[in-house]
Amino acid sequence: MEFINLSEKTQKSITSLQDLADLAGVSRATASRALNDSPLLNKKTKERLRKLAEKHNYSINRRASDFRLRRTRVISVVFMLDLRSDQHMSDPFFLDMLGSIADSLAEHDYDLLLTHAPMRNVLDLKESRVMRNSDGVIFIGQGEQHEKLNELAKGKTPIVVWGYPIAGKNYVVVGSENLNGGYQSTRHLLGLQHRKIAFFGNTGNPENAARHEGYLQALSQFEVEADADLKVDIPFEMKSAREAIIKFMASKKSFDAVVCASDVMALASISTFQELGLRVPQDVAVVGFDDIRLAAYSNPPLTTVRQNIQEAGRVLVESVLAMIKGEDVTDTILPSELIVRKSSGK
Amino acid sequence: MEFINLSEKTQKSITSLQDLADLAGVSRATASRALNDSPLLNKKTKERLRKLAEKHNYSINRRASDFRLRRTRVISVVFMLDLRSDQHMSDPFFLDMLGSIADSLAEHDYDLLLTHAPMRNVLDLKESRVMRNSDGVIFIGQGEQHEKLNELAKGKTPIVVWGYPIAGKNYVVVGSENLNGGYQSTRHLLGLQHRKIAFFGNTGNPENAARHEGYLQALSQFEVEADADLKVDIPFEMKSAREAIIKFMASKKSFDAVVCASDVMALASISTFQELGLRVPQDVAVVGFDDIRLAAYSNPPLTTVRQNIQEAGRVLVESVLAMIKGEDVTDTILPSELIVRKSSGK
């Protein structure tokens, strides 16, 4: 009989706390406390159970535990895409951001639930999986839905938004120095003696609006009057962007430089300018925003404003997690930095 | 007393099946069957309970249900990044792929767990969250870890890989016509009278090896002898790619065209060539692979091989889900298409 018991023991794999407890001759409760490092438990017992668990390659079933504790250890990430222009998630900036968030979440042993369907109304999320099956939500961008985000943030699920801190908001914001970024890039162009500087971007979006504000401040500092015709609403999606740029060019409005709201937009602009026979930077200088990896390898290499994406992801994650713990969390504004390359230089 | 009951009724929100059952005056079991459309149940009862649930905005707690049924309704997506070259997930191709997979999974009501830490050894995943807490895994790329993937695929968790079907594999593969893609692009260059065509890419990776094979077939068809010196191992990451290209150029090996294993690599090549004073396509024609969105907007616009990413995501997802259901799943090879643009033309 003995050998049968033995073989059974070695064969049966440890799949639950009960198995482990049986094997160790203790109760399930004790096993649970051991693996959770409860201070109630005797150190020796703890150690013994831990070793046993390790030996049998057992670890607590995360889902059962989460279920019991009524938490999910999941954070949803929602990309707020621009609807009008059918903006696609393929903007490399988004992927870098996502990667950075994924890294930080993994460090904290949280899972990431990805949602990227463009939404006409974020309030539709209210009773959705996104809100119900995650402990917190990170929105990438505010789009033009600030009010609705504000409403959504009234719920119990913590919400952190990558974007611009609008007065009166009741969600937590993490963002770059958008205003300063717009200011720096414009100032840089002004320093190069450009005076007819256009702004490409949709200012319905608070981040872009701030960048535009920085652009205006720089102009005013150099006593250049802002020309409303040089503020052009360019969609995010490249094909539509190209069309919008061609339309703008058809207006024959004269300009010698462009501040773009994103690198992808800047690259689309450069490509379109070149197609139309303009040289960059000789005829038009261009600066972007984001410093996506490709920016350094475009032709010409793109002058742009670098956002600290690694840090952004870290702070976004730490902010939601802190909110989940019930802590008070304040907004964070990360520094942005002008990276000068050839697209704006000599 | 009555009004108290009433107010309690309206106040208490329905959060579990028990609540709903109590409210309807049936058992929890009946409520469960109603919402799961069990054929056992009377239609009227079903309808009544469904309406009640809807009215109170209640739906079954997914996590409790999954827990009971011992499933996760989560699919892990693992990006197999090239380690040597520190390839970064920011390749837009990956993001498009991820978006497409996310869409398909959402349609099937599955969650997506993202993992993108570069792994020296995928076998490390064996006992990890990735395998334990998901019903199936999608790998993007095989890297150079075919053997290990094969080993991993012996486990119970279904695995589908985006890549190239290697003989003797025991995982399911979904991929593009890599060989044909390499063939088409090389043939195109040959048709333009190029004869000294280089191949940029790391052929340790099966997909790239297939693209290279297509390149060789085209050369041989045109009776051009393949020159081993023109097969250059370029890393994925742009900065290292640039260095490798500069090193190759320093060898003074003469060439008039390049077939690249990816668009990002092609863009880095073009940028480096231009930096070194070569004109594209006049001095060197370049073709890429993937047709990322930016390819059409580079300078010059990039000739490339388009992969059907939407379809790829759909098939990857449907393949894992079918495997989870226990069905027999075969490999899928999706068509790829040469897109001719200026970087290879006149």
Added chain:
DNA sequence: GAATGATTTGCAATCGATTGCAATAACTAC
């Protein structure tokens, strides 16, 4: 009206953990 069979519904165990409270064991001091 009773017997038979077909429909519906309910009981209660179960998935794998956590934890308040009670019970026991181990010390301490007198």
Added chain:
DNA sequence: GTAGTTATTGCAATCGATTGCAAATCATTC
């Protein structure tokens, strides 16, 4: 040795669903 503490451990309820089996209801037929 006993009473009073304190340190450990176990009991059993619980989280929110699902489902095999038994019980109850209904319809049908003689």
